[in-house]
Amino acid sequence: MNKQNTLTLLESLLIDYANGTLPLALEVLVETHISMNPASAKSIRMLLQIGGALMENSDPVSLSEGSFERLMAEIDKTDNSEEEAHLFVSNDNNLLPLPLRDYIQDVDSPRSWKRIGIGLFEQALDFGDNFGSAKLYRIAPGSSVPSHSHDGNEVTLVLSGGFTDEYGTYGPGDISIQETGAVHKPVADDDGECIVLAVNEGPIVLTGPVGRLLNMLRK
Amino acid sequence: MNFRVVAEIISSLDMSMGSGFSNDNLNNLSEWDQLLILVGRNKDKSAFKALYEHFAPRLKSFLLRIGSDESAAEEICQEAMIMVWRKAESFNPESAGASTWIFTIARNKRIDRLRKENRPMPDFNDPSFYKKPIDKSDDILQRVDEEKKIKKALKNLPPEQAKLIFSAYYDEKSHKKIADETDLPLGTVKSRIRLAINRLRTQLDEFGGSD
Numbered sequence: 001m002n003k004q005n006t007l008t009l010l011e012s013l014l015i016d017y018a019n020g021t022l023p024l025a026l027e028v029l030v031e032t033h034i035s036m037n038p039a040s041a042k043s044i045r046m047l048l049q050i051g052g053a054l055m056e057n058s059d060p061v062s063l064s065e066g067s068f069e070r071l072m073a074e075i076d077k078t079d080n081s082e083e084e085a086h087l088f089v090s091n092d093n094n095l096l097p098l099p100l101r102d103y104i105q106d107v108d109s110p111r112s113w114k115r116i117g118i119g120l121f122e123q124a125l126d127f128g129d130n131f132g133s134a135k136l137y138r139i140a141p142g143s144s145v146p147s148h149s150h151d152g153n154e155v156t157l158v159l160s161g162g163f164t165d166e167y168g169t170y171g172p173g174d175i176s177i178q179e180t181g182a183v184h185k186p187v188a189d190d191d192g193e194c195i196v197l198a199v200n201e202g203p204i205v206l207t208g209p210v211g212r213l214l215n216m217l218r219k
Numbered sequence: 220m221n222f223r224v225v226a227e228i229i230s231s232l233d234m235s236m237g238s239g240f241s242n243d244n245l246n247n248l249s250e251w252d253q254l255l256i257l258v259g260r261n262k263d264k265s266a267f268k269a270l271y272e273h274f275a276p277r278l279k280s281f282l283l284r285i286g287s288d289e290s291a292a293e294e295i296c297q298e299a300m301i302m303v304w305r306k307a308e309s310f311n312p313e314s315a316g317a318s319t320w321i322f323t324i325a326r327n328k329r330i331d332r333l334r335k336e337n338r339p340m341p342d343f344n345d346p347s348f349y350k351k352p353i354d355k356s357d358d359i360l361q362r363v364d365e366e367k368k369i370k371k372a373l374k375n376l377p378p379e380q381a382k383l384i385f386s387a388y389y390d391e392k393s394h395k396k397i398a399d400e401t402d403l404p405l406g407t408v409k410s411r412i413r414l415a416i417n418r419l420r421t422q423l424d425e426f427g428g429s430d
Binding site for chain 2: 008011012015018019020021024031034036037038039043044045046047048049050051052053055056057058059060061062063064067069070071072074075078097098099172175201
């Protein structure tokens with residue numbers, strides 16, 4: 001897939017992210033991308049602002065009778081037993097981008113990586129939402145992933161290092177999108193290990209707008 | 220909006236907030252931003268009621284238009300407004316105005332309904348969220364200016380483009396419905412939405428620094 005198509009699909013991913021219609025694995029991938037790419041962060045900010053403006057400009061529709069009183073009763077009832085809010089805890093020393101930390105057990109331990117080729121390791125991630133597969137790949141400097149095609153469409157985000165394939169060169173924070181059947185042979189940069197997150201739609205039929213778009217491209 | 224309430228907010232905020240919250244800056248906030256700050260600081264129920272009366276009917280209307288049915292729209296609306304009450308303390312007017320903040324909360328509530336896990340959205344305005352440093356030139360004035368420009372731009376859009384922008388926020392089944400009704404592939408529908416958003420972005424850039 002060429003860079004222009006990738007850019008187009010990335011924009012659609014960001015719109016779906018702002019709208020909250022992505023499957024969890026892709027939502028986390030996009031969030032991670034945003035944390036590494038200021039231009040996409042700016043896009044998301046704008047999309048949320050547009051959403052806010054559209055919401056505020058909507059013609060008011062009345063809620064059911066007594067809804068405010070019911071809400072206040074609910075608040076009075078639960079305010080005292082409020083749970084501790086789950087917040088993202090920032091830790092600048094950690095290698096992993098914030099959004100991924102909940103889903104990766106141990107990036108440094110050799111045991112969490114499975115060797116699948118020369119200089120090539122993988123770690124499966126569980127997003128628990130029946131959405132294809134999500135994996136981390138670790139490619140040694142200068143090593144290549146054997147030429148392969150994809151059963152489903154695949155979105156790949158570079159977490160560190162970089163790689164080059166038939167379609168372009170990708171660095172930290174960059175996204176590459178491979179459609180079903182696309183064949184490529186990524187080669188890691190010479191100057192360091194490359195770690196990527198790849199979300200593949202796999203055999204599951206997607207239901208989200210981007211998913212359906214991806215399904216459609218597959219036909 | 221009651222002037223006494225605003226005056227009270229301004230005098231109480233000036234005492235305790237950092238240098239970013241001068242009276243000048245507060246004067247630039249919308250009355251809804253100021254009410255939200257009051258709810259956050261004082262758990263002020265009358266301020267919350269005013270917010271609820273303004274936003275809940277608009278949020279419900281928005282949810283209905285993007286594809287929620289009546290009971291889901293009402294439920295998401297109530298759940299979102301409960302969060303507004305609880306989280307008001309963390310409302311930061313430098314990051315977002317009241318409408319953007321409430322929209323984001325409702326977005327998260329809509330996702331929570333579809334998922335078992337309640338997953339919080341990260342704070343995109345927290346510098347430690349970013350692996351790469353971002354420009355932290357944001358302040359209240361810039362944020363207020365951005366949101367004003369967006370509102371103005373949306374108002375001046377040709378109706379067709381305005382409809383397309385709105386449909387970016389539709390749920391999945393509504394996107395499918397457009398594709399069916401227009402006999403266009405879903406990918407084409409999505410492309411048109413994306414192009415409409417790009418055009419709006421260009422229009423916003425063209426406004427430049429002027430108001």
